[in-house]
Amino acid sequence: MLGRESNGALLAVENLTKHFVVRRGALGWSTGVVRAVDAVSFDIPAGSTLGLVGESGCGKTTTSKLILALETPTAGSIRFEGREVSALDREGRRAYRRAVQAVFQDPYASLDPRMRVGAVIAEPLVINADLDAAGRRRRVAELLDVVGLPERAATLYPHEFSGGQRQRIAIARALALSPKLVVLDEPVSALDVSIRAQILNLLVELQQRLGVSYLFIAHDLAAVAHMSRTIAVMYLGKIVEIGDADAIALEPKHPYTKALFAAALPIDLDRPREEITLSGEVPSPLAPPSGCRFHPRCPFAMPHCATEEPALRPESGRLVACHLY
Amino acid sequence: MSSVIDVRDLRTHIVTRWGTIKAVDGVSFALGEAETLGLVGESGSGKSMTCLSLVRLVPRPAARIVGGEVRLDGEDLLAKSDAEMQQIRGRKVAMILQDPMSSLNPVFSIGMQMREPLAMYHRLRGAAVTARAAELLAAVRIPSPETRLRAFPHQLSGGMRQRVVGAMAIAGPPRLLIADEPTTSLDLTIQAQYLGLLKELQQRHRFAMIFVTHNLGIVARTCDRVAVMYAGRIVEIGPVRRIFTEPAHPYTRALLESIPRFGARRERLTAIAGQPPDLASLGAGCAFAPRCPAAFERCATAPSETAIAPGHATRCWLHARA
Numbered sequence: 001m002l003g004r005e006s007n008g009a010l011l012a013v014e015n016l017t018k019h020f021v022v023r024r025g026a027l028g029w030s031t032g033v034v035r036a037v038d039a040v041s042f043d044i045p046a047g048s049t050l051g052l053v054g055e056s057g058c059g060k061t062t063t064s065k066l067i068l069a070l071e072t073p074t075a076g077s078i079r080f081e082g083r084e085v086s087a088l089d090r091e092g093r094r095a096y097r098r099a100v101q102a103v104f105q106d107p108y109a110s111l112d113p114r115m116r117v118g119a120v121i122a123e124p125l126v127i128n129a130d131l132d133a134a135g136r137r138r139r140v141a142e143l144l145d146v147v148g149l150p151e152r153a154a155t156l157y158p159h160e161f162s163g164g165q166r167q168r169i170a171i172a173r174a175l176a177l178s179p180k181l182v183v184l185d186e187p188v189s190a191l192d193v194s195i196r197a198q199i200l201n202l203l204v205e206l207q208q209r210l211g212v213s214y215l216f217i218a219h220d221l222a223a224v225a226h227m228s229r230t231i232a233v234m235y236l237g238k239i240v241e242i243g244d245a246d247a248i249a250l251e252p253k254h255p256y257t258k259a260l261f262a263a264a265l266p267i268d269l270d271r272p273r274e275e276i277t278l279s280g281e282v283p284s285p286l287a288p289p290s291g292c293r294f295h296p297r298c299p300f301a302m303p304h305c306a307t308e309e310p311a312l313r314p315e316s317g318r319l320v321a322c323h324l325y
Numbered sequence: 326m327s328s329v330i331d332v333r334d335l336r337t338h339i340v341t342r343w344g345t346i347k348a349v350d351g352v353s354f355a356l357g358e359a360e361t362l363g364l365v366g367e368s369g370s371g372k373s374m375t376c377l378s379l380v381r382l383v384p385r386p387a388a389r390i391v392g393g394e395v396r397l398d399g400e401d402l403l404a405k406s407d408a409e410m411q412q413i414r415g416r417k418v419a420m421i422l423q424d425p426m427s428s429l430n431p432v433f434s435i436g437m438q439m440r441e442p443l444a445m446y447h448r449l450r451g452a453a454v455t456a457r458a459a460e461l462l463a464a465v466r467i468p469s470p471e472t473r474l475r476a477f478p479h480q481l482s483g484g485m486r487q488r489v490v491g492a493m494a495i496a497g498p499p500r501l502l503i504a505d506e507p508t509t510s511l512d513l514t515i516q517a518q519y520l521g522l523l524k525e526l527q528q529r530h531r532f533a534m535i536f537v538t539h540n541l542g543i544v545a546r547t548c549d550r551v552a553v554m555y556a557g558r559i560v561e562i563g564p565v566r567r568i569f570t571e572p573a574h575p576y577t578r579a580l581l582e583s584i585p586r587f588g589a590r591r592e593r594l595t596a597i598a599g600q601p602p603d604l605a606s607l608g609a610g611c612a613f614a615p616r617c618p619a620a621f622e623r624c625a626t627a628p629s630e631t632a633i634a635p636g637h638a639t640r641c642w643l644h645a646r647a
């Protein structure tokens with residue numbers, strides 16, 4: 001339901017906001033504020049996937065870092081299993097960090113090249129789990145099996161694996177502490193097309209088997225639609241459309257969501273989707289446009305779009321922030 | 326219709342520490358005026374090396390074109406002198422690469438770098454050079470072109486830089502435009518804009534275009550023909566519609582089935598098993614055999630190309646005539 005089912009959600013994000021103060025100008029004398037994430041709200045139920053899409057710079061990674069507690073919110077709340085994360089005590093925060101794990105885009109950068117794969121996967125276990133060396137070895141073998149790698153992979157180094165296999169290693173490591181939520185920030189973007197389906201299938205299978213929730217971030221709408229129950233589309237720090245993945249994929253409402261579909265392969269070459277080509281570039285988040293942030297590029301912009309910011313309102317079974325509806 | 330570009334049995338080898346790689350292994354295709362060929366395949370399959378071979382810019386000394394013909398309007402480019410080839414690259418064949426900064430010099434203004442080829446290949450002088458450069462920037466819809474001529478590459482966004490490269494590419498105007506993943510580093514809506522622009526320029530100048538991408542959605546929207554590369558060879562080539570509706574080669578089929586599509590919701594995608602091939606250790610047979618669900622005894626030898634419909638050919642024993 002519209003990605004806003006606060007009761008019973010594993011993760012509930014409300015009005016989450018992150019501003020970065022940056023220096024501007026060649027000498028850095030003046031400062032500006034990047035509103036990287038601006039009053040974003042969504043829920044992720046247990047065992048479910050929320051897909052987050054939007055062009056680079058729209059705030060996807062910042063959102064994931066806020067959830068991973070790698071950044072501190074400027075405003076807003078993150079509730080996990082009903083508890084406010086910012087109010088957790090030391091022990092509570094440790095438990096939270098164990099329960100929320102991440103897999104990033106670049107499997108080359110995220111794995112220490114000097115560590116054997118077994119040690120890479122066992123690392124979170126050393127600090128966080130009551131396992132002896134033999135117990136850790138067993139757990140590593142189990143995790144390798146879960147992600148479809150042979151047990152002897154533990155003795156090799158990351159560079160001895162292909163990109164797809166390295167992403168499997170990163171997934172095994174993320175699963176080591178049996179997390180309840182895994183943030184997947186562009187997990188297949190760096191992989192070859194023929195390998196992407198393997199990893200997407202693995203992620204779906206793991207979710208079914210382990211009941212883990214995902215925050216799935218990508219700029220490929222088709223991959224996001226395939227993976228997610230709910231999709232949130234971001235533009236310049238704001239959610240412009242959020243709701244049931246199938247509904248949005250089959251009939252996008254916000255003009256920006258429609259434009260994002262341009263790069264996807266149509267099911268039927270004879271019936272291409274309604275397609276919008278945008279003019280202009282994504283404006284600087286330092287000086288977002290007034291009113292609807294999308295108005296300078298929107299082919300449907302009306303006079304009041306430049307002055308009045310549209311709120312997220314229910315429309316055809318999802319929420320859309322656009323004056324057309 | 327006579328071909329603008331006619332490539333026959335092109336072969337490029339690269340000498341590496343692990344042995345000699347057949348990066349381009351008998352590639353053939355032809356393209357007419359205003360026609361676009363989409364070149365797809367996973368990374369390392371030889372797409373870039375094919376493009377570089379066409380303009381004889383393979384990384385030497387390791388890489389060498391060892392055979393074949395590349396005919397541009399009937400003339401074999403592989404038989405030209407280096408000086409003739411430089412002229413051809415300046416005027417008749419243009420290239421747009423994935424990273425616009427590999428075509429732009431960071432220390433010169435846009436105007437300065439556009440000026441040189443215009444003076445050299447078009448014999449323009451003085452104010453005429455500046456006027457032409459501004460005109461080209463306007464043609465790729467860069468706002469206030471006169472001002473932009475004074476800008477340096479780092480002052481422009483990625484999308485704008487790629488437009489500048491596009492402006493330089495159409496200066497000829499070329500007979501053939503090779504675009505090697507020109508939009509991969511751009512955002513989706515900017516990609517769509519750029520593709521629209523390239524198609525529009527193609528309509529105006531009627532150049533043939535080779536478009537390298539791994540995005541099949543882009544191929545469906547921009548190309549007339551598609552060539553699917555695997556391990557240095559074109560394993561299937563044909564009209565866009567045929568390739569998407571009746572793919573013949575098991576690799577093409579698997580590729581099409583492995584990408585998620587809207588509205589065709591499935592629990593599982595049909596993944597391609599195994600890993601992309603390592604060109605340094607290829608066997609004698611069909612390179613796709615280790616991953617092919619249909620492989621049989623015959624696949625231990627390499628299949629040759631078989632035509633299965635007008636303009637549609639594949640390299641697979643399943644389609645070979647007995």
Ligand SMILES: Nc1ncnc2c1ncn2[C@@H]1O[C@H](COP(=O)(O)OP(=O)(O)O)[C@@H](O)[C@H]1O
Nearest residue numbers: 020034036055056057058059060061062063285
């Ligand atoms: N540490 C930071 N300091 C200043 N600005 C930042 C920082 N991190 C991100 N930003 C800015 O915030 C915006 C959102 O970035 P990001 O969340 O990485 O977007 P996405 O992941 O969607 O590409 C961008 O404009 C980016 O430049």
Ligand SMILES: Nc1ncnc2c1ncn2[C@@H]1O[C@H](COP(=O)(O)OP(=O)(O)O)[C@@H](O)[C@H]1O
Nearest residue numbers: 339348367368369370371372373374375384604
């Ligand atoms: N400079 C080089 N030296 C050695 N091998 C190279 C070089 N450039 C490319 N190759 C090899 O040639 C093959 C084809 O590469 P390339 O044409 O770049 O593939 P693609 O563009 O399809 O990704 C690959 O196996 C690659 O490793």
Ligand code: SF4
Nearest residue numbers: 292295298305322323
């Ligand atoms: S509010 Fe106006 S400018 Fe914004 S998306 Fe809707 S129509 Fe376009």
Ligand code: SF4
Nearest residue numbers: 611614617624641642
């Ligand atoms: S030749 Fe054999 S192995 Fe190769 S694609 Fe055809 S059936 Fe598969």
Ligand SMILES: [Mg+2]
Nearest residue numbers: 057060061062
């Ligand atoms: Mg990001």
Ligand SMILES: [Mg+2]
Nearest residue numbers: 372373374505
């Ligand atoms: Mg390449």
